[in-house]
Ligand SMILES: *[C@@H]1O[C@H](CO)[C@@H](O)[C@H](O)[C@H]1NC(C)=O
Ligand SMILES: *[C@@H]1O[C@H](CO)[C@@H](O)[C@H](O)[C@H]1NC(C)=O
């Protein structure tokens with residue numbers, strides 16, 4: 001909620017001067033649906049677990065992915081899943097997976113990467129919590145909380161990532177998103193958990209691109225806030241022996257950066273100036289894997305400016321807008337004060353049958369900002385790869 005002006009705005013303007021080489025290599029949408037079906041109004045643990053694939057949850061709609069890749073020319077999908085479905089609580093977090101669930105997930109990732117030739121971010125949508133998603137984003141034990149005997153340990157988080165990474169190590173189009181939106185936890189523990197994951201991934205022989213989130217919901221505007229707990233005090237300490245880790249940022253444009261309100265009032269260029277400066281200082285690259293706005297004139301203008309800001313600043317190499325997904329129906333993934341304005345899923349309609357956010361936000365604004373040239377071959381990398389138009 002802190003709106004900084006003046007010096008931050010000047011820095012942002014300076015970064016837009018011609019001559020800076022800046023490139024977006026990866027662009028697309030978040031696919032939200034794998035995490036559906038576990039919420040409980042009275043927070044009953046275990047609600048919707050394991051859930052029925054195709055009924056209560058599903059990762060992607062293949063026809064929607066076809067439209068996104070073939071017509072919209074996007075090369076990136078971020079695919080949400082739940083740790084409690086991949087690793088059922090009876091067994092605990094770790095290397096033992098529900099193979100049936102994993103197979104469903106792998107089919108979706110293979111469809112995006114092998115069939116469609118795009119890149120996919122694996123997104124454990126768990127807020128650095130495990131064992132009770134019934135009241136996400138607040139329920140569940142914080143991974144690595146040694147005061148909580150029911151919490152999964154940092155080592156278990158590493159074992160989980162080591163196993164998942166081994167299974168995708170031979171697919172260079174798979175990107176490992178270590179965790180969705182950690183929040184309200186010590187940043188030292190966040191760093192320990194992220195380091196355990198990176199170490200396990202590399203020990204498994206996987207050199208895939210990793211993206212690592214900060215604390216405070218990985219909010220870009222909040223990156224340098226919070227004193228000693230600020231993400232800017234911790235995330236550059238993450239060590240990757242393969243030098244292939246980027247920062248994962250989320251940024252919404254509404255008053256409290258939550259992505260829940262219709263009105264856009266928070267200018268991204270202004271609010272991202274500090275994290276952009278931090279990225280530059282530490283020679284780091286970043287993805288913005290969640291951002292969005294409603295279909296108001298202000299939101300459309302501000303979303304347009306936000307994507308320009310990423311394109312104009314070399315620290316940013318990729319983005320996914322929130323969100324498409326198979327099960328939104330007329331509901332909205334963000335930014336509508338709970339009005340049913342539909343989603344970014346192709347063909348989406350609003351509750352009143354009028355066109356959904358795919359038609360009112362994605363096509364008029366975001367689709368036009370998908371770079372004509374993106375990376376379509378080779379390993380996902382902090383360095384990016386060869387840029388070509390989609391074949
Ligand atoms: C594993 O996942 C499948 C598919 O969702 C489900 O039918 C099955 O009950 C799950 N098993 C456990 C132990 O959670
Ligand atoms: C860790 O667990 C203890 C015991 O359940 C709890 O009191 C504490 O709030 C937890 N820490 C955090 C950061 O939530």
Ligand SMILES: *[C@@H]1O[C@H](CO)[C@@H](O)[C@H](O)[C@H]1NC(C)=O
Pocket residue numbers: 241242243
């Ligand atoms: C990673 O970067 C460091 C510092 O620039 C360098 O010494 C090291 O050789 C690099 N490692 C790899 C695997 O590229």
Ligand SMILES: *[C@@H]1O[C@H](CO)[C@@H](O)[C@H](O)[C@H]1NC(C)=O
Pocket residue numbers: 295296297340341350351354355356360
């Ligand atoms: C946004 O979309 C909804 C659903 O079509 C519509 O009711 C509303 O009027 C639109 N808002 C604007 C500002 O166009």
